[in-house]
Amino acid sequence: MSALVKIAGLTRIFDVSKPWLNRLLERRPKAFLKAVSDVDLQIEERTVYALVGESGSGKSTIGKVVVGLLAPSEGSVEIEGVDLHRETDAAKVDHVRSDIQMIFQSPFASLNPRWKVRDIIAEPVAARGGDTKGLSERLLEQVGLAAGDADKFPHEFSGGQRQRICIARALASNPKLIVCDEPTSALDVSVQAQVLNLMSDLQEDLGLTYLFITHDLTVVQHMADTVGVLYLGRLVEEAPRDALFERARHPYTQMLFEAAPRIDAFGREVDPPKGEIPDPINPPSGCAFHPRCPLAIERCTRERPEMRQLGPARVACHMAEP
Amino acid sequence: MQNTALLTVENLCVEIPTRRGILKPVDDVSLQIAPGEILGVVGESGAGKSMTGNAVIGLLDPPAHISGGQVLLNGKRVDNLPREQMRRVRGKQIGMVFQDPLTSLNPLLPIGDQLVETIQEHLPVSQREARDRAVAALDEVGIPAASSRIDSYPHEFSGGMRQRVVIALALCAEPDLVIADEPTTALDVSVQAQIISLLKKLCRERGTGVMLVTHDMGVIAEASDRVAVMYAGRLAEIGPVRQVLTDPQHPYTAGLMGSTPGASLGRRRLNQIPGTMPGLNAVPDGCAYHPRCPRAEAKCRAEPRPPVSGSASCWFPGEVKI
Ligand SMILES: Nc1ncnc2c1ncn2[C@@H]1O[C@H](COP(=O)(O)OP(=O)(O)OP(=O)(O)O)[C@@H](O)[C@H]1O
Ligand SMILES: Nc1ncnc2c1ncn2[C@@H]1O[C@H](COP(=O)(O)OP(=O)(O)OP(=O)(O)O)[C@@H](O)[C@H]1O
Ligand code: SF4
Numbered sequence A: 001m002s003a004l005v006k007i008a009g010l011t012r013i014f015d016v017s018k019p020w021l022n023r024l025l026e027r028r029p030k031a032f033l034k035a036v037s038d039v040d041l042q043i044e045e046r047t048v049y050a051l052v053g054e055s056g057s058g059k060s061t062i063g064k065v066v067v068g069l070l071a072p073s074e075g076s077v078e079i080e081g082v083d084l085h086r087e088t089d090a091a092k093v094d095h096v097r098s099d100i101q102m103i104f105q106s107p108f109a110s111l112n113p114r115w116k117v118r119d120i121i122a123e124p125v126a127a128r129g130g131d132t133k134g135l136s137e138r139l140l141e142q143v144g145l146a147a148g149d150a151d152k153f154p155h156e157f158s159g160g161q162r163q164r165i166c167i168a169r170a171l172a173s174n175p176k177l178i179v180c181d182e183p184t185s186a187l188d189v190s191v192q193a194q195v196l197n198l199m200s201d202l203q204e205d206l207g208l209t210y211l212f213i214t215h216d217l218t219v220v221q222h223m224a225d226t227v228g229v230l231y232l233g234r235l236v237e238e239a240p241r242d243a244l245f246e247r248a249r250h251p252y253t254q255m256l257f258e259a260a261p262r263i264d265a266f267g268r269e270v271d272p273p274k275g276e277i278p279d280p281i282n283p284p285s286g287c288a289f290h291p292r293c294p295l296a297i298e299r300c301t302r303e304r305p306e307m308r309q310l311g312p313a314r315v316a317c318h319m320a321e322p
Numbered sequence B: 001m002q003n004t005a006l007l008t009v010e011n012l013c014v015e016i017p018t019r020r021g022i023l024k025p026v027d028d029v030s031l032q033i034a035p036g037e038i039l040g041v042v043g044e045s046g047a048g049k050s051m052t053g054n055a056v057i058g059l060l061d062p063p064a065h066i067s068g069g070q071v072l073l074n075g076k077r078v079d080n081l082p083r084e085q086m087r088r089v090r091g092k093q094i095g096m097v098f099q100d101p102l103t104s105l106n107p108l109l110p111i112g113d114q115l116v117e118t119i120q121e122h123l124p125v126s127q128r129e130a131r132d133r134a135v136a137a138l139d140e141v142g143i144p145a146a147s148s149r150i151d152s153y154p155h156e157f158s159g160g161m162r163q164r165v166v167i168a169l170a171l172c173a174e175p176d177l178v179i180a181d182e183p184t185t186a187l188d189v190s191v192q193a194q195i196i197s198l199l200k201k202l203c204r205e206r207g208t209g210v211m212l213v214t215h216d217m218g219v220i221a222e223a224s225d226r227v228a229v230m231y232a233g234r235l236a237e238i239g240p241v242r243q244v245l246t247d248p249q250h251p252y253t254a255g256l257m258g259s260t261p262g263a264s265l266g267r268r269r270l271n272q273i274p275g276t277m278p279g280l281n282a283v284p285d286g287c288a289y290h291p292r293c294p295r296a297e298a299k300c301r302a303e304p305r306p307p308v309s310g311s312a313s314c315w316f317p318g319e320v321k322i
């Protein structure tokens, strides 16, 4: 196997300052938010890499950098060996771009309501001057809709059907990598099951690679080969799925797994997690998790833990054990 | 059960007259909640969960209205009370928690004022005592340093903290029943675990009954004592949570469980329920589920509707293999 995506030292900073006049009047400095901080990870070809983490942990930001919607502030993202933000050969960039597609959470917002489904699906190919004859019809059938649906408009479809249309559009340019940002979060479980099954089938049939972003651990457990856990923009643990669900090694992953509701845990009394996610503009020193961590020692308040290989996992924690 | 029930809903029907006919978002629903009991209500989007809750608290948006059946609280009918009297029951006897905490909070008033106002409206206490109770209520729901946060405005709290304030507000008049409609759907799992644990503790310690509306099967399993499964405005199944989720009698419940990723671990594919839930203007004759049901027979397609046998409303309950 070889890595299709190589993310090294990725950091993305947002300027969240107030307008300059307010800053001047209130004598405030500029404010910056590190949405992603020094993340290293690789995604093997034909695998599903799931990124999990709570709201604001930086999942979508990583996804957007990977597809090229956002530029890294530091570090690099290479896809098929090409760094989209540094490569100067336009033909190479264009080629790699067509290998990457994205599917978003809201199948309502991401479809142009005034376009026919045929044009929506074919758009990524048409934009590059490709042949679109019969393309939409073929893709519609591939995602379990009817060829005749090509003449309809998005509002004529249910949420699950619209997500299928989004998937069809993502497939149009014959991509290798699809970044899926919470693709089923807005759907009912019954519809989610249809969409997840479709995504698994397509992955197998077409040899796709997914970067699968979600906060739902049951979906992760169902879909992922490898799981990366984010906390405040930092990758705190990464492991093969089964190893991670068998034993999480990072205290934050443990807390997250413990808090997640389980369908077989009738009447379980959880000792709910303490505290809240800190302000991302002023994250805690050292290990960002230390104010909430049951294992924290003095060193954790000072020194940011490096990623260490512990058994099958990579873990960023001073106290974690193999 | 009959005489100890806190809430009794009998054959409740809600109708919405429209130009194209009468819609029935709640159709012949009967259920009970005992003191200290949590009844989970699940079902796909549009199944009528919120409408049922809103009908119980007398908050249906016209033209939707109760068209049949009755709602009894502590043995007294509340569905036919005049508007002003119902407003007093709400708040005093029934508390409410909705998905978006901002719908229950006035953004322009400090949270303390809102609590004091609610307490004084329902309990004969002085301003001083009301304020003390407000602090105690915030303390009880886990707002740190409650006495110093009481004069803060809603926007000064995080989403999870705001939802706690709403719970404090719903509980400060010490109601017998709480209707919680997707109270944790917008929250992270760690915050969700905190809120659910809080609701369970309050029920246990005060004997408050809770109707917990959610589409998260995991939350249902962990939090509720009994569960009601709704489909197309009707009750498909109702019974003790462990029994219903592990040995579903209604094919719809079995289908939902099979679609839930966590419940079908190790299975490569999730169970798919074919099709989608019908719109209210196209609810089929007989059993509303028959077009999607793997065991439907001629009887299911014809009136009358299936009778309730055991926990399920189905002609052929039990032994569902999926
Ligand atoms: N364009 C932006 N400008 C300023 N801050 C941003 C911007 N985009 C994201 N952020 C901030 O960066 C952090 C990470 O955001 P991101 O959307 O990547 O999180 P996420 O893990 O996808 O969360 P969610 O589960 O809520 O979607 C958050 O604190 C967010 O507020
Ligand atoms: N004013 C209205 N006119 C017509 N139909 C309506 C109206 N209000 C609600 N409905 C319909 O009533 C049905 C029940 O809605 P309800 O909000 O109770 O569903 P729910 O089970 O709470 O779903 P969700 O999980 O999406 O919150 C839905 O099919 C909805 O479309
Ligand atoms: S590094 Fe320290 S604070 Fe961070 S998770 Fe590990 S033990 Fe806890």
Ligand SMILES: [Mg+2]
Residues within 6 Å of the ligand: A059, A060, A061
């Ligand atoms: Mg996101």
Ligand SMILES: [Mg+2]
Residues within 6 Å of the ligand: B049, B050, B051, B181
């Ligand atoms: Mg609802």
